[in-house]
Amino acid sequence: MSHPSASPSPSSLRASRALVPAAVVLALGVAAPAASAAPGVFKGSGNDAAGDAPSGSLDINGADVVYNQNTGRVKGTIRMSGRPPGDVDVLFGKRQASGACSVELTLNSNVAQGTGELRGSAGGVRAKATVSFANNVVTVAATDAAVSKKTIDCATANSYGAGVNHTLRDTIRPAFDVTERVADPVDPEDVVQPPVDDGSEEPFPGEDPGGFPPEGVDTDGDGIPDDFDGDGVPDDLGFPGEGADGTGSAAQRLSVRVYGVPKRLKRGRSYEIRVRLRNETDQDATRLRVRLGKKTGVAMSRRVASVSKVRSGKGVTVHFRVRLTSAQAKRTVRVSVTGGGVEERRSFVLRRRGAR
Structure with missing residues (x-):
């Protein structure tokens, strides 16, 4: 399955004269609610049908994510049907006027290698991530103060095969909202680095x-x-x-x-x-x-x-x-x-x- 893509909207082009790569569009969905005026900790969750991947180890069942605007910390827990052999990514994005979700950050994990990293929209590595796997759940988190105060209000999760082609095997569609404000930290990892x-x-x-x-x-x-x-x-x-x-x-x-x-x-x-x-x-x-x-x-x-x-x-x-x-x-x-x-x-x- 290939990654769908789209060009930025005319309004976003008028807002900035800087030359930037076209945003990667995750999926279509309803338009996002108005962004909150005050920075905070926001969470969201999405589900995916079981059995829609080539094997259980590639099958995503759902994901829960947290974005901390105060510290630039992002965290995802991805529920799998088995131990993934390749990359499992959480993609954090921003709703477009069309309702699509364009990627701002990618939180990458590879359980088999025990590695993970936080990548920007252009693919560059911003920070190393912690990765763990237990009870068919991948947990990945990273912090980069430079990405605090971003507008992140949607997300999805992807799983990929272990081969060199990095083939997309399963994804959560449509992208889900990350707009629920968390009054208290979900866990110490969300506010402490x-x-x-x-x-x-x-x-x-x-x-x-x-x-x-x-x-x-x-x-x-x-x-x-x-x-x-x-x-x-x-x-x-x-x-x-x-x-x-x-x-x-x-x-x-x-x-x-x-x-x-x-x-x-x-x-x-x-x-x-x-x-x-x-x-x-x-x-x-x-x-x-x-x-x-x-x-x-x-x-x-x-x-x-x-x-x-x-x-x-x-x-x-x-x-x-x-x-x-x-x-x-x-x-x-x-x-x-x-x-x-x-x-x-x-x-x-x-x-x-x-x-x-």
Whole structure:
């Protein structure tokens, strides 16, 4: 099935002299209600007939989406008949005068590869997305402050085959409205995004520039000492990572995410890196060890942290501090989480400021 398309309306052309690509039209539907004057969080949902795709793994049954105008966060949960082998996308759009829905943002996910990204109307990647899959539901979310305050009032979802041709296999038609204002956040993910250290802030309290804070000091005020070793605090954010067979055992459903990595690091200065664990299973995960791989040119406040327990449905954040000591342009640091039947591996890249 090919993507239908249409040119912008004459009124939209008169409103702007800028040369832009023709909007991709999702589907025809009723004209959208007048946009709300105040920014907020909006949601919508749509259903699709079961059994209208070549196989259950490509069959979309429905989708629920959220768009946060305040933060630029978008989120979609797509109900499938099976585990999708290729891309599943949520397309967020704007109603045209004709009632059609033209694409503004595409929230892409690939469960098989564990990857996702937020793309603009021209196809460029704006942000990485978190992706998870459980009980035949794909959950994908991303945040880009640059897309806040957009007029997003309609959406649909597409599934594609796993082949190189990226063939469209199922879609929700017509596009559904995303106009219901949410009084309270649907979940913390819709309004909270992990802080990103861009290297421009002042040194952390209790630390000399380039040094490490004393052990046991809570440098960021979140109540977790930097040498934290314990049960952690509740954490309801969702993260990517699950087993290939989707069975949901502890070894396959402990989500691991690394965040706080600056885009560029100043050589000789230390930065905080956080590794967040979330237990997606119905059993506690115990006696875990979070380890940073030794890397030449990277100094670490510690390489190993022990976590006694991650309760079912909860999360733990472990803190490390790293410092570039070499003049090399970038260094890749590997992260492993082991113990209690768990074996997860991630990595992150440290790029030196000023390096090409």
